[in-house]
Structure formats: structure tokens, C-alpha cells
Amino acid sequence: MTDDRSSRLLQRGLDILEYLATQREPVGIRDLAQVLSLSPSTCHRLLVTLEERGYVRQDEQSRRWMLWLKPLELGGKLLNGPGLPTRARPYLEELMNGTNETVFLGVRDGDWVVYIDTIMSQQAIRTAITLGSRWPLHCTALGKVLIAALPDAEIERILARDLPALTEATITDPVVLRQQIDAAREQGYALNFGETVEGNFCSAAPLRDYTGGVIAAIGAAGPIGRIKEAGVSDFTVQVCATAARISAHLGYIPEQVEH
Secondary structure (H helix, E strand, O other), X not given: OOHHHHHHHHHHXXXXXHHHOXXXXXXXXXXXXXXXXXXXXXXXXXXXXXXXXXXXXXXXXOOOEEEOXXXXXXXXXHHOXXXXXXXXHHHXXXXXXXXXXXXXXXXXXXXXXXXXXXXXXXXXXXXXXXXXXXXXXXXXXXXXXHHHOOOHHHHHHHHHOOOOOOOOOOOXXXXXXXXXXXXXXXXXXXXXXXXXXXXXXXXXXXXXXXXXXXXXXXXXXXXXXXXXXXXXXXHHHHHHHHHHHHXXXXXXXXXXXXX
């Protein structure tokens, strides 16, 4: 097998995993092959290989395919390794205890935010964030923070795209969204009043490494009414203070970057 063919097969296998990860229900092989522009036979061979390695599973009754446990296992190893989630985790635990709300860590992947760590609140009514879930940048507090760190040309590209509404509160007007992005740049944080999930509030702040570049964002979220009662300002101060502490742990020194 040539290197080019091996590379193409690897890319197609990854396409299968990434597509199945977006689906809430198992997918038939013909539908999967059509979406990914594969022949059914090639799609089947790739699925069988992925099944052998634990990445996908075929439902015995429907014969449809779904993502399985191997990606979760790899994600767990990432969290327990020396990477950003492990280094940020103690600070996230403190933030969760301080706010008594769900907290999370996210990174940008194209036009999406991917949540790479989360600690659930112990409250009966709470925000539920699934590890590895992806949300559009434009309608999340973390996303606004991450957009604000981008060059203006990249921001304009994002604003020129379709901005789908997830709730009635989602900002789909690029002019209004640009105003919020500019505010996030100036203030160092972004807010989300029900733009992703109706009735849910989130405050987010950026994480910077030793170069001063924004590499991720953290947030805390819960029901709007409960957080308003506790105080949005105090809630956001806690988020920003935690982000500053994590950034310092990562080597960020504001004086060195600003002067």
C-alpha cells in the first residue's frame, strides 16, 4: 500500500469518527457512505477496522453504526496526562466550589468551541456540559472570548458566515456580535444570557500562556435567575480571577507582554 493511499484511508477513517461524533442516533452504512462520499464497500471496511479497535460499534438489531468507547478512553488519558486540562483542574475545582456552579475549560477548533474538561455543580438544577461537546463560537461566552483574541481579518470571516440561532436570545446580527467581541477584548471576559441554552447564564475569560497568546478559555454557568440573585458581577470576578491564576501558572506575566 502506498503512502498516499494509506494517508487517504486514515483521513477517511477520521472523517467517519468525526461524523459519528455529531450524531445522536446510530447511522446506516449507506447514509454514512453517501454523506462522506465513500463507496459502501470502502466505508464498511473502515468501520470493521474501527470496530476492532473499539472506536465504533454496530447495533445488533438495527445494524447501524455509532461511536463507541475508545475515544472516551483516549480523552481520559489526556485529562490524566501533563496537558492543559490537568494543569487547570485544581483551579477549576476551586472555581466550582466558589461559585457552586458548573465550570469548564474549552479550546477553539475552527469555528467551534470544544470542551476539554468540565466539573459539574452539585446543585439539583445545574448546567450539564458533556466532555468533548462542540458548540458554535458565536453563541457561547467561551467562544466570544476566543474570537476576541483573533486577528481582525479572521473575526470578519467568522462574522460573514451564517450565524445560526440556538435560542431566541442567540445573537445573529454580525454588528451586535462584533460589539460584544470588542467588549470582550476590552474587558477581558464575555457573558452569555441564554444564547446557547435557554435560561442559562455563562461567564468566561481567556487563558494565556507565557507568550501572552490566548490558548483556551474557562467558564462557569448556571440558571440565569440563580446567578443574578447571587450577583453577576461577583460571579464574573471569580471567573476572571481564576483565569488569571491559571494563566500565571502557565507562565503568563502581564508586565512582560504589555511593556
